[in-house]
Amino acid sequence: MNALYSIFIDPFMQMGASPDLLVQTLWEGLVSGVLYALIALGFVLIFKASGVFNFAQGIMVVFAALTLVGLHEKGVPAWLAVLLTLGVMAVLAILVERVVLRPLVNQPDIILFMATFGLTYVLIGLGEFIFGGEPKQMITDALYLPRGAIDVKMLGGRVTFQKIDIAAAIIASTMIAALALFFQYTRIGRALRAVADSHKAALSVGISLNQIWAIVWFAAGIVALIAGIMWGARSDVSFALQVIALKALPVLILGGFTSIPGAIIGGLIIGVGEKLGEFYWGPLVGGGIENWVAYVIALGFLMVRPQGLFGDKIIERI
Amino acid sequence: MFYREAGQFKTGYAADMAVFPILQDRVGIAVILLLAAVVVPLTGSAFFLSSVMIPFLVFSLAAMGLNIVTGYTGLISLGTGAFMGVGAYACSKLSTLFPGVNILVWILASGIFSAAIGALFGLPSLRIKGFYLAVATLAAQFFLEWCFVRVPWLYNYNASGAIDVGTHTLFGIAITGPTASATARYMVLLGIVVLMTVVASNILHGRIGRSFMAVRDMDIAAELMGIRLLPTKLLAFALSSFYCGVAGAAMMFLWYGGGEASDAFNINQSFQILFMVIIGGLGSLIGCFFGAALLHLVPIFLKFGLPAMGIPLAGATAEHLNHLLVGSLIIFFLIAEPHGLARLWQITKQKLRSWPFPY
Numbered sequence: 166m167n168a169l170y171s172i173f174i175d176p177f178m179q180m181g182a183s184p185d186l187l188v189q190t191l192w193e194g195l196v197s198g199v200l201y202a203l204i205a206l207g208f209v210l211i212f213k214a215s216g217v218f219n220f221a222q223g224i225m226v227v228f229a230a231l232t233l234v235g236l237h238e239k240g241v242p243a244w245l246a247v248l249l250t251l252g253v254m255a256v257l258a259i260l261v262e263r264v265v266l267r268p269l270v271n272q273p274d275i276i277l278f279m280a281t282f283g284l285t286y287v288l289i290g291l292g293e294f295i296f297g298g299e300p301k302q303m304i305t306d307a308l309y310l311p312r313g314a315i316d317v318k319m320l321g322g323r324v325t326f327q328k329i330d331i332a333a334a335i336i337a338s339t340m341i342a343a344l345a346l347f348f349q350y351t352r353i354g355r356a357l358r359a360v361a362d363s364h365k366a367a368l369s370v371g372i373s374l375n376q377i378w379a380i381v382w383f384a385a386g387i388v389a390l391i392a393g394i395m396w397g398a399r400s401d402v403s404f405a406l407q408v409i410a411l412k413a414l415p416v417l418i419l420g421g422f423t424s425i426p427g428a429i430i431g432g433l434i435i436g437v438g439e440k441l442g443e444f445y446w447g448p449l450v451g452g453g454i455e456n457w458v459a460y461v462i463a464l465g466f467l468m469v470r471p472q473g474l475f476g477d478k479i480i481e482r483i
Numbered sequence: 484m485f486y487r488e489a490g491q492f493k494t495g496y497a498a499d500m501a502v503f504p505i506l507q508d509r510v511g512i513a514v515i516l517l518l519a520a521v522v523v524p525l526t527g528s529a530f531f532l533s534s535v536m537i538p539f540l541v542f543s544l545a546a547m548g549l550n551i552v553t554g555y556t557g558l559i560s561l562g563t564g565a566f567m568g569v570g571a572y573a574c575s576k577l578s579t580l581f582p583g584v585n586i587l588v589w590i591l592a593s594g595i596f597s598a599a600i601g602a603l604f605g606l607p608s609l610r611i612k613g614f615y616l617a618v619a620t621l622a623a624q625f626f627l628e629w630c631f632v633r634v635p636w637l638y639n640y641n642a643s644g645a646i647d648v649g650t651h652t653l654f655g656i657a658i659t660g661p662t663a664s665a666t667a668r669y670m671v672l673l674g675i676v677v678l679m680t681v682v683a684s685n686i687l688h689g690r691i692g693r694s695f696m697a698v699r700d701m702d703i704a705a706e707l708m709g710i711r712l713l714p715t716k717l718l719a720f721a722l723s724s725f726y727c728g729v730a731g732a733a734m735m736f737l738w739y740g741g742g743e744a745s746d747a748f749n750i751n752q753s754f755q756i757l758f759m760v761i762i763g764g765l766g767s768l769i770g771c772f773f774g775a776a777l778l779h780l781v782p783i784f785l786k787f788g789l790p791a792m793g794i795p796l797a798g799a800t801a802e803h804l805n806h807l808l809v810g811s812l813i814i815f816f817l818i819a820e821p822h823g824l825a826r827l828w829q830i831t832k833q834k835l836r837s838w839p840f841p842y
Binding site: 218264265268269272273274275276278279280282283284285286287288289290291293294411414415417418422454456457460461463464467468 | 553559607610611613614615618619621622625626628629750754757758761765800802803804805806807808809810811812813814817818821
């Protein structure tokens with residue numbers, strides 16, 4: 166009875182007793198949700214266009230952020246460093262398409278998945294080789310990102326909003342809107358959607374698959390750079406950051422592997438669920454549940470809807 | 484020239500279905516077993532045995548476990564490390580609760596516990612498949628990893644939070660704990676691995692193995708042919724986790740000899756074993772050994788081999804180079820031969836058969 170009370174009643178009593186804490190937790194959940202969504206977006210872009218489950222997305226985030234910081238350390242001005250980093254991501258995209266994807270066309274999914282795994286290791290090795298293993302500071306000031314916090318009095322308490330979090334939410338939303346517009350209204354965007362629908366049909370109307378793959382990997386690279394800057398500003402830029410890729414996976418299964426809105430909504434649900442779970446239910450079992458609570462939410466959801474929130478329903482034929 | 488089946492006629496179904504139908508194969512496997520059981524322990528140094536051969540055998544066993552579910556049944560699992568951990572903790576709990584029973588029994592019995600946990604986490608496999616399932620098995624990985632750290636009952640309320648491996652004996656010879664010699668541990672492990680490989684080979688060549696492969700090739704078709712999907716998939720998960728659990732128990736008791744278990748059974752371990760399976764060859768038992776050998780030996784070679792050859796490498800650089808090299812190797816092997824080293828081995832045998840003619 167006591168256990169039931171502390172699981173089902175007590176957390177909600179706490180929420181009611183101090184609504185300011187609830188708002189604070191919700192806000193933190195939403196912010197990390199937006200950032201998860203940003204990473205999940207990189208996965209979705211590549212999965213939609215090429216059917217590759219790109220495990221290297223997490224390390225691409227770290228690699229982009231490290232390149233940016235490394236270039237700035239060498240004395241390159243911030244705007245030029247951003248441009249050069251984008252150039253590096255473009256070169257990476259073309260290389261990946263040439264060296265990894267093209268020879269592996271038509272192989273089973275798991276082989277391509279493994280290849281992106283190999284890519285992860287190569288990027289880790291390369292990044293450590295060039296930039297060293299120590300954590301670095303993100304160049305927030307040079308990029309004109311705000312610092313500090315705003316305190317708002319509300320609901321009989323005070324809620325702290327980190328300025329960087331607000332900036333992250335705005336930038337991520339802009340980014341997502343820009344991508345949606347790009348997909349909807351440009352020539353390349355239409356080609357991308359065509360490829361996502363059917364490789365064969367797209368090929369037959371003259372769309373170059375190789376080109377499209379290089380473009381989506383570049384787009385994923387841009388998303389990775391933005392995600393890298395945002396995560397890097399909240400903590401250090403180090404290889405430990407690549408675990409956020411693992412955080413983005415429940416988002417993917419919740420939202421569906423092929424849906425951009427799914428990635429965003431899934432990200433928000435996971436972010437909020439994770440923070441609420443950790444804050445209100447975590448202490449019951451000794452804390453640290455943040456790592457798996459997202460997976461349990463996603464798993465429970467999958468039992469009901471195996472294709473995720475907005476995923477394509479798979480129809481199988483023999 | 485030497486590898487010909489000419490003149491070897493099969494006179495019954497049993498001979499036709501044999502795992503090693505050719506005499507040369509039987510001789511070859513006998514020679515390998517002889518080398519492993521006699522020559523290696525007699526000539527190998529303690530360092531060679533405990534940091535090359537023992538890890539190699541442990542990884543082969545774990546890779547075999549993963550291969551059953553991923554290679555033979557076609558369900559991607561990313562929870563191998565956690566299932567190995569379940570085996571290790573079960574073994575340590577059992578051996579402290581019932582110290583009178585021989586440790587060998589507990590190493591094998593700990594597989595049963597991880598089989599149960601594996602079957603539990605295999606339940607979603609009926610509803611979901613492919614990458615969705617892979618991500619779902621990550622739930623097992625993270626949840627169990629959390630349990631290993633947060634449930635003190637599992638490590639007997641040790642202050643350090645690590646598994647304690649005491650000294651256990653077999654026929655009066657210490658096989659676990661600090662006093663056990665590398666040779667004794669190696670021999671015990673070799674026995675376990677050989678036994679479990681034979682069992683796996685028999686299961687996979689029989690009715691159960693065939694139903695696994697039918698599910699892998701097309702589950703709807705398999706269902707129409709009368710294979711019940713849920714029991715088959717759960718059995719695959721249970722069997723796979725059994726092997727992983729024994730590998731984990733062997734890893735903790737015969738290789739590490741206790742220590743920080745939460746480091747040994749993390750997500751990287753799961754990925755490492757998945758690499759071994761893919762590089763070695765999906766759906767091949769011998770591939771497990773190839774993959775384990777390659778992925779375990781490359782880092783060791785970089786760490787000890789290169790300095791011995793006069794190419795000095797600082798520790799950190801070797802680490803970076805290791806990442807770079809392993810990553811490139813994976814991509815190279817996938818492009819060169821997506822079916823893994825086991826397929827290369829088959830091609831070599833075929834070439835040997837028709838040598839000196841091209842076909």
